[in-house]
Amino acid sequence: MNKQSKKYTVLILLITVLFVACKQKPQALGVKKTIEKAYYTCSMHPQVHEEHPGNCPICGMKLIKVELTGDQNIASDKITLTATQIQLAAIQTDTVREENTGDEKTLTGTVTVDDNKTGELSARIAGRIQQLFVRTVGEKIRIGQPVFTIYSDDLQEAEKEYLLAKQQQKTLHNPDVDYQQLISAAENKLLLWGLSPAQVRSLAASGKVAAATTVLSKVGGTVSDIAVHEGDYVTEGMPILKTQALNSLWVQAQLYANESGSYKENDHLSVAFPDIGGLVIQGKVGFVNPELSDASKVDLIRVSVPNPQGLIRPGMLAYISIAKTGNRSLAVPASAILTDGNGSKVWVKNTDGSFSAKMVTTGAGNQSYKTITSGLSKGDIVVTNGAYLLNSEAIFKNGGENMAGMKM
Secondary structure: OOHHHHHHHHHHHHHHHHHHHHHHHHHHHOOOOEEEEEEEEOOOOOOOOEOOOOEOOOOOOEOEEEEEEEEOOOOOOEEOOOHHHHHHOOOEEEEOEEEEOOOEEEEEEEEEEOHHHEEEEEOOOOEEEEEEOOOOOOOEEOOOOEEEEEEOHHHHHHHHHHHHHHHHHHHOOOOOOOHHHHHHHHHHHHHHOOOOHHHHHHHHHHOOOOOOEEEEOOOOEEEEEEOOOOOOEEOOOOEEEEEEOOOEEEEEEEEEHHHHHHOOOOOEEEEEEHHHOOEEEEEEEEEEOOOOOOOOOEEEEEEEEEOOOOOOOOOOEEEEEEEOOOOEEEEEEHHHOEEEOOEEEEEEEOOOOOEEEEEEEEEEEOOOEEEEEEOOOOOOEEEEEOHHHHHHHHHHHHOOOOOOOOEO
8 A cells, every 4th residue: 555545544434433523522511411500690680790799799688599409401481499588589470360550549658566566565563674585676586585584572482382382292191181282272373474385394304592583574565665764663464565567667748528439448559669779579468457547537548668678668668559440451561571672471380380481462450450451461471570680590500592482
């Protein structure tokens, strides 16, 4: 074989090797791979993506961790979140249905505490406050948490009576005396005066009366007022502290007498909070005052709003919106619609718990609801709060091609 033939033979072998390698490369890429990523974002500003925990650079809120675990074969148009992520991101949903999309009336209201969920801890016996464990307004307390210690002669005598009845039961055997009844009466007195069942059992086990008794809280919530100081003498029934629940609040507004007929209890309204980036949530009318104010001749309306994350605070400004009588049409809450250069879209919750973006066509509407002319059906479940976070998640997952594969 001459040199020229050898060169051609070597060249053909090299081409064959390269061809086989190229054919095998896609098979290697087709192997199922697990993707494990995590980043930190803000529920109010989902465009924030940080690699480490901390606070949002925009609003200062604590960042939430979003973990992405799955394989590359998962559909690119679906976003799956864990129950914890959904709770931290405050994702809320609503069902597509017919709503009143006529003109709206907007009332200006103020956020207040829900008086039905306030609590008060009062002294059950006279004595002297030895030590306070709760000292700051705004502090959160729970039921069963130590609040203060009290020195009380009456309480000490009641404890001695209980221990004496227990001792007599063991040492005396008078058939004419019902020792168990004596013990039960003494125990009930201690429970009525503020001791817990565990404290009564501890007293029985030790057999000793303490110089001061620790009083545990019978209420839970956020402390709104503390009425005593260490060293104060208290009487039976005297207030010690007050609490309020901030996970559910009221929005109170005034309206004229001729407008009160447009509102009735259990109506669902949209409430916007300009101090929280225009956050819009659904509230429910809890009370419409049947009497007008003597001075101004206006009526009072009270709307209950959920506050699971504590973003809403008493004293904030709020706008209550309700549509006047008009045409009813298939609609979604306005907060569910995201609009950009590609059109309008909503995030839909699928039957498997994942979320998918769908393009929609909207019609006339108001501040609360927008008419849907195409893209959704009655009964579909759409995301009303947290849609921007899902949109940001889609961009993070698919890069700039987050519209790819979107359902029309």
